[in-house]
Amino acid sequence: MTTLWTAAEIAAATSGIAAADFAVSGVAFDSREVGPGDLFVALTGESTDGHRFLDQAFAQGAAGAIVSQDAPYPHVRVADTAAALNDLGRAARARMTGMVIGVTGSVGKTSAKEALFAALDRSLPDRVHRSVKSYNNHTGVPLSLARMPRDTEVGVFEMGMNHAGELAQLTRLVRPHIAVVTAIAPAHTAFFPDESAIADAKGEIFQGLEPGGTAIVPYDSPHRDRLIAAATPYAARIVTFGLDKGADVHALEAMRLPTGGTFVSARIGARELSFTLSQPGLHWVSNALAVLAAVDAAGADLGLAGLALAELGGLVGRGARFLAPAAGGDMLVIDESYNANPASMRATLAVLAQEPGRHLAVLGEMRELGDDSDAYHAGLAEPIVAARVETALLVGEAMTPLVKALEGRVDVVHVPDAATALGRLRDLARAGDAVLVKGSNGVGLSRLVAGLGGGTT
Template identity: 65%
Template sequence: MSELWNAQDIALATDGAASAPFAVSGVAFDSREVGPGDLFVAMKGETTDGHRFVEQAFAQGASGAVVSTPVDHPHILVRDSAAALEAMGRSGRERMKGQIIGVTGSVGKTGTKEALYLALDRAVPGKVHRSVKSYNNHVGVPLSLARMPRDSAFGIFEMGMNHAGELAVLTRQVRPHIAIVTAIAPAHIEFFGTEAKIAEAKAEIFEGLEPGGTAIIPYDSPHVAILYNKAERHAARILTFGMNRDADVHAIESVPARGGGTLVTAKLPEGELCFTVAAPGDHWVSNALAVLTAVEAVGGDIAAAGLALAEMPGLPGRGARRALALPGGEALLIDESYNANPLSMAATLKQLGSEPADRRLAILGGMRELGSRSAELHAGLAGALETGRVDFAVLVGEEMAPLADALDGVIPYAHVPDAASAIRLTQTEMRAGDAILVKGSNGIGLSRLVAALASDARDGDSD
């Protein structure tokens, strides 16, 4: 077991009291994720109390716990477990002497974070730490910081927000040397009113930059001026990326690659790089350019980054692709079920249109947190479905009613109330030769549809 924390260091970081000496190799606040050697942080939430699951955590192999009530196991007693986790995050950040990269954006932040991890890890294997899943909020960020080994060469942290001011708090915990904004889109616009306000909130990431830090911003964004103006106040260096040739890192050429993905020739400050992006779509070219900009900014291995981008697999819920065995052949399932906003919907539908297929099916769930513009933005997807050459659409949830109205007489569709109905309809409708895109806000539950179709394929393989 590689020691991440010991009882003495945890007590010192949290101003707590240790009941006994112990060492841990990991940190978790969800008892379901606790494994052998982990530290379980028992936090009190609005609906539950983590102290109820201390016994379960130790039964699963926990070596210690952070608690606000004494327990009959090795523990650190603190006043407030949530505050203790934040304190451990601050201490974890302080003791790590490598370079820290922060990533935010309306779309693409998780994919960019994962691609950047692979790009850097290829050059220094085992020395790169990153936040897992989408642990990007007021609890996930300190957890990810607390999980960072002190000898990491690089740390990569995703940061998200729903309201103004949230990102400013997170970035001051992360204290990045490099801060990236991937793109601006009307995600969470219910809470902001305009995209410009979203851009201002995303630009808060620059407030936490370390002295001498670098800001990386999307040149192609209509809100580049907002981002640039904010970056100028906090960054010693500003780098831009995009398709426009005036960007510091830009695509000179991008063409479909043989076997899928995109072959890109990119111009960087110190030269050019020809590489393949395994994930298909223009949005992934943009993500890749952001990754290369960050690798250049930290003085990393650009060639190794290009190789990593060529080999990067699709992420579950964010572009993973699977062949489904069906009578007479196979169908292609494209899993984009984790999240959705108007920009990402349009990008993935455009990519669907380029997929070689007998038919193209789009199973689209409603987009959440669009506020008063929800009807307008949903109806506005009609053009994207035409661009995507969609032959049949399954629209899921009440938010999709305006799009159903806009598609009347344009594209065949069915409007269903929930994911369960979508599963039944898709299982009946799909056939060999189809390309099937599944995309929607996570709350719609289309991941269940993906799981059901994948299960059908496994069952079919075993017959």
């Protein structure tokens, strides 16, 4: 076991008291994820208390715990376990002597983070650490920091928000040397007056930049100048990326390949790089350009980054593809079930448009869109028609405006939940179909994907 933290180090970082001497190799706050040698952080909240799961955590092999009350297991006792997790993350960042990269954006941040990890891991195998899953909030970010091994040379951390001010707190915890904004789009609009306010909130990531840091900004965004203005007080260097030739890092050519990927020729400053991107779609080209900008800013090998992008598989819930049984044979399922907003819906429908065969779309409602929700949903009608969707299987009450907008244009099946959608899809699908599955995470379309034999629940 490689020691990540000792009891003495945890106590020093959190101002806690160690009840025993122990060492841990990992950190978790979800008892279901605890494995042998882990530190279990017993978080308390409005609906649950991690202390109730101490027995389970240690039965699964936990080596120690952070608690705020007496416990019959090796532990460090603190006044507040959530504050202690932040303190542990802060201590992990303080002992890290390498480079840290922060990633945010309305769309594409998890995909860009994973692609960036793959690209850097080619140059520094087993020396790059990143956030797992979409652990990008007030508990996920300090957890990801706390899990960072001592000998990490590059750390890549995803940061998200749904209210102003949240990203400012996270970025000051991460203290990145390079900060990337992938894109600005309508998301969580229930909590923001307009898209400019979303851009301002995403621009908070630059406030945590270390001296001499680099800000990476989407050139094609209508909020480019707003993001540049947000970065200027904090960044020593600002790099833009995008499809437009005016960007510092831009695509000279992007061509869809028969294999489903994309051939990209890119200019990075004064250099050119040609590579095959395994994922289809212009949104992935944009992600790849952001990744190359960050790799270049980090001083890593661009050629190896290109090789990594060529081999990058689709992420579960974010573009993974698999064949599933259908009447007469197999259908292609494009799993975009993790989340959705208007921009990502349009981007993935454009990908579906390029697939051969009959097109079906299982689309779940988009949440947290506020007063403009009806308009955003109805606005998907044109992209659906352009994608040559024969049947749109729409899930959730918020999809009602889209049902009306598609009337007479596309066959529509409107259902209340993912379980019903799965049954209807099985009735509708046949061999050779291409099926896009996408919706807000709370709709539960990942369960539909699992029912088809893909993804995870």
